[in-house]
Structures are given as structure tokens and as C-alpha cells.
Amino acid sequence: MANPECKLCGLKSPAAELLTSNELEKLELNCAQVNFKKGDVIFREGTLATNIAYLKTGLVKVHMKGPTGDKILRLMKAPSYLGLPTTFGDKVNNYSATALIDSHICFISLDTFIEFIFKNGSFAYEIILDLCKNELADYQKYTNMSQKQLPGRLAEILLCMSHEVFKSNRFELPLNNNELSDFISTSRESVSRILSDFSKEGIIIMNKKEITILKEDILEKISIKG
Amino acid sequence: MANPECKLCGLKSPAAELLTSNELEKLELNCAQVNFKKGDVIFREGTLATNIAYLKTGLVKVHMKGPTGDKILRLMKAPSYLGLPTTFGDKVNNYSATALIDSHICFISLDTFIEFIFKNGSFAYEIILDLCKNELADYQKYTNMSQKQLPGRLAEILLCMSHEVFKSNRFELPLNNNELSDFISTSRESVSRILSDFSKEGIIIMNKKEITILKEDILEKISIKG
DNA sequence: GGGCAAATGTGACATTTATCACATTTCAGA
DNA sequence: TCTGAAATGTGATAAATGTCACATTTGCCC
Known part of the structure; x- marks a missing residue:
């Protein structure tokens, strides 16, 4: 765990780039960076989803238990939010995230993140864009893979x-x-x-x-x- | 095409329920209902995505061209937004939507919708929840289907x-x-x-x-x- | 109702992929 | 460096699915 300096961070998400100086200070106070080694589980299917996970550096697999075994849904390369859908969409994580190489993750308090969405329209819009682009990419990959x-x-x-x-x-x-x-x-x-x-x-x-x-x-x- | 009365509409989305009276008036002015018959294309892959499509009543297939033919990505039953990811995620529709039974669609001006996201945090949050829940459902279905x-x-x-x-x-x-x-x-x-x-x-x-x-x-x- | 295009049913066969079994290689820890 | 567990390679065979061909049925339009 490291003391983050979000203001100075050169790897801010497009959404975080739109936060005000005050909001960035608030982010710093409600954010913790954790370093994971190859193979470490970042969050696990079935556990409570209590934080936003932002992949600052590294490479991660997002995977879910299926009828016959594990299914890798996608690889996430930094920088990128890791599990927005599972954090917002359900109380419990619907899938897991595991580091494929050494990775740095910033965990952001969900309350703080939601506050930004409510109070900063540009931030909210950028998050929506991110979700949409990811889903489009998923659809494309899903269609290709299935055929x-x-x-x-x-x-x-x-x-x-x-x-x-x-x-x-x-x-x-x-x-x-x-x-x-x-x-x-x-x-x-x-x-x-x-x-x-x-x-x-x-x-x-x-x-x-x-x-x-x-x-x-x-x-x-x-x-x-x- | 019909003159919508969004204020009185009993089929508002959870997000639209959170709009103010003023915003609902604005919505009414920037919204048009179109009725589609079974088999009609609502929006088509490759065309410009210029409006939000809200499925008020009916049943729709969302489908995309793949390497060997069409792929149905999901069925959408009313009430539901139809193609948020393709409207926000790219200028051009990445997939098509076709009515499976007679369906009523409200087309909402993209500018108006984006204005709501920027100015009404609750609305934005509700849209984010919607996107996240849909993506979770997709992941679940994808995992099941592939195994x-x-x-x-x-x-x-x-x-x-x-x-x-x-x-x-x-x-x-x-x-x-x-x-x-x-x-x-x-x-x-x-x-x-x-x-x-x-x-x-x-x-x-x-x-x-x-x-x-x-x-x-x-x-x-x-x-x-x- | 007749006629035609689209949708469906079904057999025979080819292809792809899974499964099982086991040998071999790799790699981390003692 | 040794050693055992995990990962990988590969053959033989079975199972699932695709493909092609063609008959039959359905539904629609005149």
C-alpha cells in the first residue's frame, strides 16, 4: 500500500482528468494503491464489491466461473478501470480479476466515486463513454469468437x-x-x-x-x- | 410518429423518472415515438448513430454481422434503452436492432440526453447502473453460451x-x-x-x-x- | 384457392473438437 | 543440484456438429 498522489499522477483516467483540483484532493484521501504480483487475485467472484479498481500499470485477466470451468472474459491492459460493471451492477462481484504480470492497482472508495458522478457531469459522461466503448469491444470479440x-x-x-x-x-x-x-x-x-x-x-x-x-x-x- | 407526452408516460425508464419537471418538458420537445412492425429494422449497423432509442413496448433483437453471418447478441424486452453503447461508443452503429414483434420506440435527441447526463447527476448515475447491469448479464450469458x-x-x-x-x-x-x-x-x-x-x-x-x-x-x- | 418463395425436416457423410492416456518438459523450492 | 508438481506434447478414439442434398411444409400474395 502506498500513499498516492493523484494530482501528480501521470496515469489518470480520461474521467479523472476532468476532476477539479478539490475533487482530486478528495480522491487522494479516498484512494489506496496496492501492488500485485503475477498470479495475485485482485478481486474475487462472490466477494463484496466495495471499491473501484483502477489498473494503473500492468495486465489483468477478468474471468468468471462457468458451467464447465473458468472462462476468461477479457484482458485489461493499463490504464483502465477494472470492474466498473461488477462494482455498480451488483453488490457481489460477478467475476474475478487476476494479475497476469506485476500490476499496480488504485482502489477508490465507491462513495467518493459515486459522489463524482453525481456532482461532476463531465466525469460521469466520461465514465459512460468508457463503459460503452468496452461493451462495444466485448460485442465485437464475442461475435468473432463465437463464429x-x-x-x-x-x-x-x-x-x-x-x-x-x-x-x-x-x-x-x-x-x-x-x-x-x-x-x-x-x-x-x-x-x-x-x-x-x-x-x-x-x-x-x-x-x-x-x-x-x-x-x-x-x-x-x-x-x-x- | 406520434406526439409524445413524456410527463404522463407510464413507461419511463428508471433514469427518466429522476428528471425534473423542466427536464421532462425538454424531453418531450426532443423526442419522437415511432412504431415498428415485426421485422422492421430500428437502426442498422454501419449507419450514423444520431439518437437514443428507447424501447417503450415490444421485443427487439440486437444483432451484428460476424465472419460467417449474423450473430444475435441479445434480445431486449421493453421497457429498455436499446443501443446506448453503440450510440455513445462510436459515431457509427456497431450493430443493428430489429423488431421481433410490433414495437414502440422513442427516439431521443442525443444532445438532449447528454445534457441530462451533464446536469442531472441522478440521471447519469441511473444510466451507469443500467449499462453495468446489462454488461453483467451479457458476461453471464456469454460465459454460459460459450461453455x-x-x-x-x-x-x-x-x-x-x-x-x-x-x-x-x-x-x-x-x-x-x-x-x-x-x-x-x-x-x-x-x-x-x-x-x-x-x-x-x-x-x-x-x-x-x-x-x-x-x-x-x-x-x-x-x-x-x- | 392456387402458386410460389421461404422455412423446415431429415438422411448421409465429412470435419472439427473433446476425451483419455501417457510420455516428456519445465520450473520452483528444498 | 535435486526433486516433485505442474505444465506441455501427442496419439488414438469417440462425440458433436457442420455441410450438402433434397423432400416437405408453411405462409403469403394475387
Whole structure:
């Protein structure tokens, strides 16, 4: 736990950028930064949702228990609010958040956050925009994932890692095969086989967890055609 | 198109209930009710999102083009806002909305709606709650659907129709087999076969589009175990 | 009511994916 | 460095689902 300096924070959310100086002071008094290591649970499905979680740095998986096991709903990269829907939408967390790499989270008192919504229209509007954009992204991903076969889904995740998360064609895969299977709703064996296939065909190189995308165009094709 | 009387409207959204008398007058001046028949498109993917659509009465499917065809993202029953995420989240509609039965929609000027968000904190908060609850429901459904096999997915939809939409174990199915297949991401043949199976096993009776659920307990089991 | 387009039912077969079993590799902690 | 648990790779087989083809039914419009 660290004493935050929200005013000086260079990683404020677009909404927090719109807070007044007084409001930022209030935020500082009602906010606590906690550092999580890879694998640490940030909040857990079934527990009371009492704080807003803001991912300042790091990478997090948001996941929920399903009929046959865990389902990864989305990856969240910093900076981003982590669980607005589960904090506002229900008293109890409907899903969990777990750090995939070392991450810094600011926990903000729910009362304070709600006060900002009530008193600062720009802040509220920015939060609404954030919720809407996230939902659009979810819909897009949901539609894609549900209509593609496994190689297409896996290709989509690799491309997303490369383009959105790490912005490089070489990166350390932050998910193991089991997590990948939770993400694309399949078995870990299928993930293993498909990654092997990608390697054999020279589309990627896997060195332990380090992945290099060699033939991005082919991966795109696999992703698009499903 | 009809002259709305928002003040007297008995179907106001929870958010609109929190508007002041003045704001309701403003709403009346910036709102138009349009009636849609079964099959009519309310707003279409790819077109500019210029109004808030509020479903006053009726039933609507929200759907998006995917890699291999249409995907039904969710059914919306009245009363409910129809496409907040696509109206706020992007200039262009990311998905379509189509009436499944005759429906009444109030189109609200986006500027007016945004003004309410900025000036009325309670209204803004209520909209945020609405967005969050919808997203939680989506996550739940997404997780279930992605981990269940086809009979489980179809059973879930039938139970949803019975419990949530029509509140009866006998109802007119508002989706044809093709739409059902767009909903659970399969082929229309598979839908046809599974519905036949349900009938043969005496779980449901199908008379044209009228469905009667006979053995709800078995349908629940099929839905839960996937 | 007749005729036509759309929707539905169903068999045969191909493809995809899950499951089970077990070998091998990796990695963290003693 | 050793060691055991966790993660991964891979073959064989079963189960689920898609695809194609075509018959039948339904519903709508004249």
C-alpha cells in the first residue's frame, strides 16, 4: 500500500482528468494503491464489491466461473478501470480479476466515486463513454469468437497480443495453455496442438513462453476466415 | 410518429423518472415515438448513430454481422434503452436492432440526453447502473453460451423466453430456426434437429411457432449441464 | 384457392473438437 | 543440484456438429 498522489499522477483516467483540483484532493484521501504480483487475485467472484479498481500499470485477466470451468472474459491492459460493471451492477462481484504480470492497482472508495458522478457531469459522461466503448469491444470479440473455429480464435488472440498489448511481433505470452483454453473455450490439448501447428507451418516461433510472429499475414487470414 | 407526452408516460425508464419537471418538458420537445412492425429494422449497423432509442413496448433483437453471418447478441424486452453503447461508443452503429414483434420506440435527441447526463447527476448515475447491469448479464450469458453444447444453449433460450420474456410455459416463439442459429452460433439444421429431439422426448410441444414447455425440470437439467 | 418463395425436416457423410492416456518438459523450492 | 508438481506434447478414439442434398411444409400474395 502506498500513499498516492493523484494530482501528480501521470496515469489518470480520461474521467479523472476532468476532476477539479478539490475533487482530486478528495480522491487522494479516498484512494489506496496496492501492488500485485503475477498470479495475485485482485478481486474475487462472490466477494463484496466495495471499491473501484483502477489498473494503473500492468495486465489483468477478468474471468468468471462457468458451467464447465473458468472462462476468461477479457484482458485489461493499463490504464483502465477494472470492474466498473461488477462494482455498480451488483453488490457481489460477478467475476474475478487476476494479475497476469506485476500490476499496480488504485482502489477508490465507491462513495467518493459515486459522489463524482453525481456532482461532476463531465466525469460521469466520461465514465459512460468508457463503459460503452468496452461493451462495444466485448460485442465485437464475442461475435468473432463465437463464429470462428479454434485456429481462428487462437490467431485472433495472438494478433491482439502483438498489436494491442505488447505492440511487438515478439512477446512473452502471459497466459499458459490452460488459460488460453479458458479464453477461447476449448481444451488445453487443442490449444497445444494448434500452437504446434502454427510452429510447424512456420507462422510463429515458440521458445518457452516467448512467441515471435513470423507470418503475420497468414495469421490474419486464419483469424479472419475462422 | 406520434406526439409524445413524456410527463404522463407510464413507461419511463428508471433514469427518466429522476428528471425534473423542466427536464421532462425538454424531453418531450426532443423526442419522437415511432412504431415498428415485426421485422422492421430500428437502426442498422454501419449507419450514423444520431439518437437514443428507447424501447417503450415490444421485443427487439440486437444483432451484428460476424465472419460467417449474423450473430444475435441479445434480445431486449421493453421497457429498455436499446443501443446506448453503440450510440455513445462510436459515431457509427456497431450493430443493428430489429423488431421481433410490433414495437414502440422513442427516439431521443442525443444532445438532449447528454445534457441530462451533464446536469442531472441522478440521471447519469441511473444510466451507469443500467449499462453495468446489462454488461453483467451479457458476461453471464456469454460465459454460459460459450461453455455449453448446442442442446444446453437452446434449452437456455427456451427457458429465458418462458421465464423472462413471456412469463408463461406456452408462447409464440419470436425467432425462426435461422435466427435461433444466429443466436447460439450454429446451423439452422442443428437447431431443427435439437428442437425435434426435445419434441420427441416430450420435453416440449411445438405447434407451428407455438411452444409449450412440458418438462421444465428436464430442460433446466439440459441447460445447466450443457 | 392456387402458386410460389421461404422455412423446415431429415438422411448421409465429412470435419472439427473433446476425451483419455501417457510420455516428456519445465520450473520452483528444498 | 535435486526433486516433485505442474505444465506441455501427442496419439488414438469417440462425440458433436457442420455441410450438402433434397423432400416437405408453411405462409403469403394475387
